[in-house]
Amino acid sequence: MPINVLMPALSPTMEKGNLAKWLKKEGDLVKSGDVLAEIETDKATMEVEAIDEGVLAKILVAEGTADVPVNDLIAIIATEGEDPASIQAPAAGGAAAPAPKAEAPAQNSTPGGGTMAYARVDAAPEGAKPASAPATGGRIVASPLARRIAGQEGVDLSAVTGSGPHGRIIERDVRAAMASGTTKAAPAPTAAASTPAAAPPKAAAPAGASGPVGLTTDQVRGFYAKGSYEEVPLDGMRKTIAKRLTEAMQVAPHFYLTVDCELDALMALREQLNKSAGTTKDGKPLFKLSVNDFVIKAMGLALMRVPAANAVWAEDRILRFNNAEVGVAVAIDGGLFTPVIRRADQKTLSTISNEMKDFAARARAKKLKPDEYQGGVTSVSNLGMFGIKHFTAVINPPQSSILAVGAGEKRVVVKDGAPAVVQVMTATMSCDHRVLDGALGAELISAFKALIESPMGMLV
Secondary structure (H helix, E strand, O other): OOEEEEOOOOOOOOOEEEEEEEOOOOOOEEOOOOEEEEEEOOOOEEEEEOOOOEEEEEEOOOOOEEEEEOOOEEEEEEOOOOOHHHOOOOOOOOOOOOOOOOOOOEEEEOOOOOEEEEEEOOOOOOOOOOOEOOEEOOEEOEOHHHHHHHHHHOOOHHHOEOOOHHHOEOHHHHHHHHHHOOOOOOOOOOOOOOOOOOOOOOOOOOOOOEOHHHOEHHHHHOOOOOOOOOOOOOOHHHHHHHHHHHHHHHHOOEEEEEEEEEOHHHHHHHHHHHHHOOEOOOOOEOOOOOHHHHHHHHHHHHHHHOHHHOEEEOOOOEEEOOOOOEEEOEEEOOEEEOOEEOOOOOOOHHHHHHHHHHHHHHHHOOOOOHHHHOOOOEEEEEOHHHOOOOOOOOOOOOOOEEEEEEEEEEEEEEEOOEEEEEEEEEEEEEEEOOOOOHHHHHHHHHHHHHHHHOHHHHOO
16 A cells, blocks of 8 residues: 655644655655655754655655645655556645544654654545544544634534544644634533633634734735835744744743842852863863853752742643753744753753753754753743843743843942952843742742852852
8 A cells, every 4th residue: 555654743833844855756766764855844954764665656745845734745655566657646635535444644753853654545435525523432533733723713623624634633624614614613611511611703813914913914014115124034933933932921921030140259160160171182172161051050950959940830730840951042043942951950061061062053053853952941041142231031831931141240249348349140030920939939049049159069
């Protein structure tokens, strides 16, 4: 039987991907482990490997195609004994044909971090129509995204025809049903139901893409003279940043705590450690510590000293972690990555420093794997190198806090009743009030401040 090659989900939040390049062409032999294509997500370009062998019979999505939905059919592989020229692409917009006798598509992680989804192709009887709202034991089979959109827009999934694998309802099916106007609003719960009544359907949005404060793109353009601006299309990364951080500010109740940290002891220790670093065979130092390396280590240790703050919100519960995972914002052209230092409390400063140099280099080349920038409990955003003294940062969901670090500068303070000049760094922590109350947040940032001002504690 022919094998369907589907657009893989390369991360838990991926909904669409760009098919950047085919590395095989129609008629090529394909072996297990061969790289078939390069897929661009909002964060990286990743290779997708084959998990079976055969002949690449049909390429259904041309390279360079953007915004291909996850689980859309992109190619067909003919297996042993089949004539590739006889393989026909299924109808219904490129979706995989239902296969009642076949098992559900398997997902297999590849060494490169990608996922390859395969499904068997069975020809549907002539004139047959896909069943509406496929159900298993009375349960409608739909993707989580399709369910969320249906709930937000008041769409009754039982009236929607699924075009996904095995008739599963996916995002485009819900949107097509909304556009056709043939679906009815989801029925409201009865008076005896214990769940709250569903929110009323949203009013139809104006034509055109949404702009700020609900304005359409055309309305925004109307404020400015033609020729006075250049339109820059949004790439996947910018769309994701806009969506996630808007949701973060709307959903996570932020509050902010600011401290000034004296850096004199830290700067002296940093200089001493850097001078003591050994060298490689070519004479380069084995490590070169930055202030940010101390900040990451201090945040990791602070989370372990205040274990109640080492947690994230999970809607109906709080997840509290055994180790400290600290994300670090890395700016790249057009956006940013936040790679995560795992077990930051246990790693040496030199290990953290070298990991961050590797992460930063691969982030700028968009070569990070999803498991290297997903998760984490908190993050560090440092704008000190730009001369920024103080700022607040937006929490990166599902994390529960983020530390905004400013530049170190000489300031006059009063010590022992007399003025003194010290080097000071301002740090502001944004906290998710669902996880951290004011006192708990204050305890966490106080632990961070104590470690920065007495940095020898990070070495033991």
